[in-house]
Amino acid sequence: MEMDREVKTQTEGESVEKDPELDTRTEEVKRKREMEPVRVCVSGSALLLWRSADLQLVRERMGIVGTLVGSLARQPRQNCRLGRPLQLLLEEARLLKDTGRAVLVKGAESECDDDRVNVEVEENYAKHLQHSYEEQGRLALEEKKRVLERVMTERLGDQPIRERLLSLKSSFSFPRSAMMVQLCTARARLSYAPDERDWLATDWPLPRDNKQEVRYRVYQDLRQQGYYITSAGKFGGDYLIYPGDPLRFHAHFIAVCVPIKSQSPISDFLCLARLGANVKKTILLCSPSETEGEGVIYTSVQWSGMV
Amino acid sequence: MWATRPRCTLPSSPNPSAPLCVFQYRELMALDVGDTAQVYAAFLVYLDLLEERRWQEVTSRGSAELQLVYLEGRESESQPRQLIIPLPGQRSLSHQGVRSLLSQPGLDGVPSPSLLLAAVAPDSTLAYYRFSRGFVVPEPPDSIQDLESGRERRKRRRL
Numbered sequence: 001m002e003m004d005r006e007v008k009t010q011t012e013g014e015s016v017e018k019d020p021e022l023d024t025r026t027e028e029v030k031r032k033r034e035m036e037p038v039r040v041c042v043s044g045s046a047l048l049l050w051r052s053a054d055l056q057l058v059r060e061r062m063g064i065v066g067t068l069v070g071s072l073a074r075q076p077r078q079n080c081r082l083g084r085p086l087q088l089l090l091e092e093a094r095l096l097k098d099t100g101r102a103v104l105v106k107g108a109e110s111e112c113d114d115d116r117v118n119v120e121v122e123e124n125y126a127k128h129l130q131h132s133y134e135e136q137g138r139l140a141l142e143e144k145k146r147v148l149e150r151v152m153t154e155r156l157g158d159q160p161i162r163e164r165l166l167s168l169k170s171s172f173s174f175p176r177s178a179m180m181v182q183l184c185t186a187r188a189r190l191s192y193a194p195d196e197r198d199w200l201a202t203d204w205p206l207p208r209d210n211k212q213e214v215r216y217r218v219y220q221d222l223r224q225q226g227y228y229i230t231s232a233g234k235f236g237g238d239y240l241i242y243p244g245d246p247l248r249f250h251a252h253f254i255a256v257c258v259p260i261k262s263q264s265p266i267s268d269f270l271c272l273a274r275l276g277a278n279v280k281k282t283i284l285l286c287s288p289s290e291t292e293g294e295g296v297i298y299t300s301v302q303w304s305g306m307v
Numbered sequence: 308m309w310a311t312r313p314r315c316t317l318p319s320s321p322n323p324s325a326p327l328c329v330f331q332y333r334e335l336m337a338l339d340v341g342d343t344a345q346v347y348a349a350f351l352v353y354l355d356l357l358e359e360r361r362w363q364e365v366t367s368r369g370s371a372e373l374q375l376v377y378l379e380g381r382e383s384e385s386q387p388r389q390l391i392i393p394l395p396g397q398r399s400l401s402h403q404g405v406r407s408l409l410s411q412p413g414l415d416g417v418p419s420p421s422l423l424l425a426a427v428a429p430d431s432t433l434a435y436y437r438f439s440r441g442f443v444v445p446e447p448p449d450s451i452q453d454l455e456s457g458r459e460r461r462k463r464r465r466l
Binding site: 250252253258259260261262263264265266267269270273276280281282284285287297298299300301302303304306 | 360394396397398399400401402403404405406409423424426434435436437438439440441442443444445446447448
């Protein structure tokens, strides 16, 4: 999985807090961490998971797949391989929340709505870069002096080298393009301490409507049956249903969630059936039953192939 | 009698006094269920199944409960009987409606697990698709070997 290949670098200098992800020595600690609810960050209307341990946990234990939407620090300008955060479907986040496996917290971005704060952050960063540049320049100069001294002692006082050493300080230039810049791929600002969780807790980002309820009931039922579910925007349906992990299987069904009594023109069924035939998947009409205790009703639609 | 007649082209609007193929149409009308458009759709599907596709034992039945005429037949002698529901393409259908169609008992009295819905367009084009209860796993994609051999053949042809 992509998250395994991401390189973990040091967090920003000022934090001395030990990253709990590193402490995987004892089984008990691991089990305890698995029972803790994961933090789902609410960023606008997007629901995100940031920590790779959380991503792994929800995938392995809950069968929740989500979509990676972040760019990789070392491969930013491409769309094939994406990294964290993992964006969850509304239904996935709701299932996690309802089963107590997740809490919603405010995303870090929502703290920076104030433009003044952003300008301050930018200025601080520019100052930090300048300081780093001067420091690197000084260290480069010292290194060069050391090299020249060593060469001098080896060649026992070569005159041109001595002259170079003396004029080093004035002639040396450290170009800006040679400066090393550290890109942090982990942040220390968002604390994961349990006592901060309640303070950061936030509400469900969107109002609930009938369509969402229908989708959620279908999602819950399919998940309970053990199917893996991802979004089916590309196929014109609601969900893609896999018999196992999407990394191992092709999808078998395109689920279309409809209220059981809502009328659709027959041409809509025709469109769906032909689409399913083209991509070798069965269209599954899913409707939560209105009678108590009946669960969700599924009907498969396939193009008959009679031409 | 119908097998010896050539396939007849009918006017696009249902006209009970059409000179050809009146007998069966009148039989369908006599079932006294469904509106004219639905009965006409059933008639077109009946002709298609019997004369074009050569299905066997095609019979028509009426459902007072669902107010429509539907057909039953088998594709060939070895195939089981199937339920065919003809509907005009402009009709709307709900999931509940599909389920109630699926719960119709066949000639043997037992509801079949799937049915064929025949959508009849205003220009008399027919499209058939199958509705089944539950999860029906699709056919697996073509084997990789077939794909590769196809690709090689195409490459050779291009050269």
